[in-house]
Amino acid sequence: MPSYQELKTEADSRWQALESGEKPWIRVGTATCGHAAGAFQVIDALKADLADRGIDANVDEVGCLGLCYAEPLVDILKPGGSRLFLRNVTRADVPSIIESYLVNDHVPQDKVFGYLGDTAISRIPDLSKLPGMAYQERIALRNAGHIAPNDIYQYIAHDGYNALNKALFEMEPADVIKEITDSGLRGRGGAAFSTGIKWSFLVRSPGPPKYILCNCEEGDPGAYNDKGILESDPHTLIEGITIAGYATGSSNGFVFIRHGHDGPIDRTEVAIKQAYELGLLGKNILGSDFSFDVEVSLTGDSYVAGEESALMESIEGKRAMPRFRPPFPAMFGVWGKPSNINNVKTLAYAPAIISRGAEWFSSIGVNKSTGTAIICLNGQVENPGLYEVPMGLTLGQVVNDIGGGVRGGKNLKMLQTGGPLGGVLSAESMSIHLDFDEMREAGAILGSGGIIVVDEDTCAVDLTRVLVAFCQYESCGKCFPCRLGMEHLLEIIERIARCESRPGDMDLMRSVGSTMETGSLCGHGQLGFGPIRSAFQHFEADFIAHIEENRCPTGSCNGPMLTPTNTRPYATEYAAGN
Amino acid sequence: MTATGQENRERVRTAISSQRRPTVTVLSSLLAAQDELGYLPDGAIEEIATFTHTTINHVWGVASFFPNFRFTPPGEHVVEVCWGPTCHLGGAPRILEALQDDLGLTGEGETQDNAITLKYNTCLGACTQAPVMSADHRLTGHVTPESAKKLVADLRNGAA
Numbered sequence A: 001m002p003s004y005q006e007l008k009t010e011a012d013s014r015w016q017a018l019e020s021g022e023k024p025w026i027r028v029g030t031a032t033c034g035h036a037a038g039a040f041q042v043i044d045a046l047k048a049d050l051a052d053r054g055i056d057a058n059v060d061e062v063g064c065l066g067l068c069y070a071e072p073l074v075d076i077l078k079p080g081g082s083r084l085f086l087r088n089v090t091r092a093d094v095p096s097i098i099e100s101y102l103v104n105d106h107v108p109q110d111k112v113f114g115y116l117g118d119t120a121i122s123r124i125p126d127l128s129k130l131p132g133m134a135y136q137e138r139i140a141l142r143n144a145g146h147i148a149p150n151d152i153y154q155y156i157a158h159d160g161y162n163a164l165n166k167a168l169f170e171m172e173p174a175d176v177i178k179e180i181t182d183s184g185l186r187g188r189g190g191a192a193f194s195t196g197i198k199w200s201f202l203v204r205s206p207g208p209p210k211y212i213l214c215n216c217e218e219g220d221p222g223a224y225n226d227k228g229i230l231e232s233d234p235h236t237l238i239e240g241i242t243i244a245g246y247a248t249g250s251s252n253g254f255v256f257i258r259h260g261h262d263g264p265i266d267r268t269e270v271a272i273k274q275a276y277e278l279g280l281l282g283k284n285i286l287g288s289d290f291s292f293d294v295e296v297s298l299t300g301d302s303y304v305a306g307e308e309s310a311l312m313e314s315i316e317g318k319r320a321m322p323r324f325r326p327p328f329p330a331m332f333g334v335w336g337k338p339s340n341i342n343n344v345k346t347l348a349y350a351p352a353i354i355s356r357g358a359e360w361f362s363s364i365g366v367n368k369s370t371g372t373a374i375i376c377l378n379g380q381v382e383n384p385g386l387y388e389v390p391m392g393l394t395l396g397q398v399v400n401d402i403g404g405g406v407r408g409g410k411n412l413k414m415l416q417t418g419g420p421l422g423g424v425l426s427a428e429s430m431s432i433h434l435d436f437d438e439m440r441e442a443g444a445i446l447g448s449g450g451i452i453v454v455d456e457d458t459c460a461v462d463l464t465r466v467l468v469a470f471c472q473y474e475s476c477g478k479c480f481p482c483r484l485g486m487e488h489l490l491e492i493i494e495r496i497a498r499c500e501s502r503p504g505d506m507d508l509m510r511s512v513g514s515t516m517e518t519g520s521l522c523g524h525g526q527l528g529f530g531p532i533r534s535a536f537q538h539f540e541a542d543f544i545a546h547i548e549e550n551r552c553p554t555g556s557c558n559g560p561m562l563t564p565t566n567t568r569p570y571a572t573e574y575a576a577g578n
Numbered sequence B: 001m002t003a004t005g006q007e008n009r010e011r012v013r014t015a016i017s018s019q020r021r022p023t024v025t026v027l028s029s030l031l032a033a034q035d036e037l038g039y040l041p042d043g044a045i046e047e048i049a050t051f052t053h054t055t056i057n058h059v060w061g062v063a064s065f066f067p068n069f070r071f072t073p074p075g076e077h078v079v080e081v082c083w084g085p086t087c088h089l090g091g092a093p094r095i096l097e098a099l100q101d102d103l104g105l106t107g108e109g110e111t112q113d114n115a116i117t118l119k120y121n122t123c124l125g126a127c128t129q130a131p132v133m134s135a136d137h138r139l140t141g142h143v144t145p146e147s148a149k150k151l152v153a154d155l156r157n158g159a160a
Helices: A004-020 A032-037 A039-053 A091-103 A152-157 A162-170 A173-183 A195-203 A225-232 A234-248 A262-277 A308-315 A344-356 A358-362 A395-402 A427-431 A436-441 A460-474 A480-497 A505-519 A530-538 A540-548 B003-017 B026-037 B042-051 B056-065 B085-089 B092-103 B145-156
Strands: A025-029 A058-062 A074-077 A083-086 A112-116 A211-216 A252-258 A293-299 A339-343 A372-379 A385-390 A412-417 A423-426 A450-455 B077-082 B116-121 B133-135 B138-140
Touching: A004 A152, A004 A162, A025 A032, A025 A039, A032 A039, A032 A225, A032 B138, A039 A058, A039 A091, A074 A091, A083 A091, A152 A234, A152 A262, A162 A234, A162 A344, A173 A195, A173 A234, A173 A344, A173 A358, A195 A234, A195 A339, A211 A225, A211 A234, A211 A308, A211 A344, A225 A234, A225 A252, A225 A262, A225 A344, A225 A372, A234 A252, A234 A262, A234 A293, A234 A339, A234 A344, A252 A262, A252 A308, A262 A293, A293 A308, A293 B026, A308 A339, A339 A344, A344 A358, A372 A395, A372 B085, A385 A395, A395 A412, A395 A427, A395 A450, A412 A427, A412 A460, A423 A427, A423 A460, A423 A530, A450 B085, A460 A480, A460 A530, A460 A540, A460 B085, A480 A505, A480 A540, A505 A530, A505 A540, A530 A540, B003 B026, B003 B042, B026 B042, B026 B056, B042 B056, B077 B092, B077 B145, B085 B092, B092 B116, B092 B145, B116 B145, B133 B145
Parallel strands: A025 A058, A211 A252, A211 A339, A252 A293, A372 A450, B077 B116
Antiparallel strands: A025 A074, A074 A083, A083 A112, A372 A385, A412 A423, A412 A450, B077 B133, B133 B138
């Protein structure tokens, strides 16, 4: 097997050839955002058109640059120049783009977005000055949109696997844990617990086998940053999970993804295969004494499968229902063996922290929230995207400066943060900082980083009803406070939305909510009342209008109320004898 | 078992015994079987129970938990519409309503001619392009009731 130095030399020469070789290099954003915007049709058209004209060019699928609103984003690098970015490209635009830029050397003005690189392209804006780029400090997403996720050499050329090499040959496992602890890195899955301390629990557990589980279930509607990392730069995660394995003395890693999310699944599996081929996974990694195996584990559709103990049940192939704790995963995890669970984002930070040091990482961010927040900004905002920004920015900077404000110049009504179990914040919240603790105090959570922007034309009851419907649909049914509680809450909020509420409905919801909070087995039920409580706190007037005046203040509740008709567990046909 | 049933059993046996991921479980086998057939007939459940050395009841327990598993054949094309909060804000209810009217459905399910299965999806992961739908796993963003109906019509006509 080649040494790291040999791999790096090979990778550098390949990168050199791509970047300053004879051929133009065309990169197209094909993360889920690009996919939905039509990027694959654009790639097909590009390849066909280039072939027709006999132009020899490298065409790569890359991940997400973060500016999802501009997808499909096509970037063309001509030998010796800067990268020219074209936005919202459709299949029909392709022939004229190639004709004007590659054949005639004219920038196609109607599609131009900007350039990235050292040499300015005349009269074209510098993309790095755009707020959506300038505010970003990309660590976990440092390669996203720049390198092809299916080419391990492009990752290595950007110092990929350098941190693993350093950990294996220059650091003891305890040094790695100390570095991660000192960096102040906290879990990005929602709980914000110190990652270094969490790893240290596993060190003390007996093994082998010991497992590192990476959670990419990401069932939160409005969140796509975990999938975004796997689609854009899966090797970052593989390097991170292997470093975690080394630090904790683990033998195996599982990357847990929901079946059906083909982009992240396929790219992760290609990356794992490549890492094995180059001796970066498997036996005696890079010639060291350390061996580690990684595989992808798929779950069926279940939001609760993202809860750590339900995730372990699902890896074992069972119903994704949470376990009672204790015992905790570090002692009794998957198959009863010691396990550690981290979110994709958390593990994706590890390589940069090991390479650049704890001090560097902890110098970014604010208070006890070090590093960056990977924000999924979406909803009724001008520039929805995937933005990795330093902790400590205000929500106002995120929504107005980066996001360009509320779509269509409307007024902001609320922000829904941290997934459906998080809460809503009012328009007065714009001075709150991206800080785990400050946001929790404000009654919302940063959670996994989803921020949904909601404009003034939306009724708080309407959005709350959808969040409650989601939580009800996704309740796993194991414990009754959640199973029955969510059903009651949905029934009540639906009748409030229809202006058919009964006296005492609000008190009834509070009572059900407090039972759920006390009696539920996992966070799903414990936090299930959260959306209603925070909506009622900030937007009482919307509820009052429905309850006392029998009207929806914005009219948005008057649309059809459609929620899935299938149930969990699937019952109807078999109860009837099929 | 009918001849088709026997054929299905053989396809399931091949699919579950040739899974490429190292860890094989009841759930991974169910996913492999459904990927192969599009649904899980009784025979598939039985084959998986035999293959994983467990009971039919246990396999049923897992299969009935995850709503992506289905026990009757799907339509020729599967259309999923996202109803997550972001897509809701973007007008998902009107899209679902339009498609249901168009397809003669009152909820999720198959059209009479079994050409289309309509499903609600909690989040397709492309929130920045909301509202989003998927047609046979291909995502489309910024859909409107009209473009959604056209997309489904194209699927039926084999144009998509």
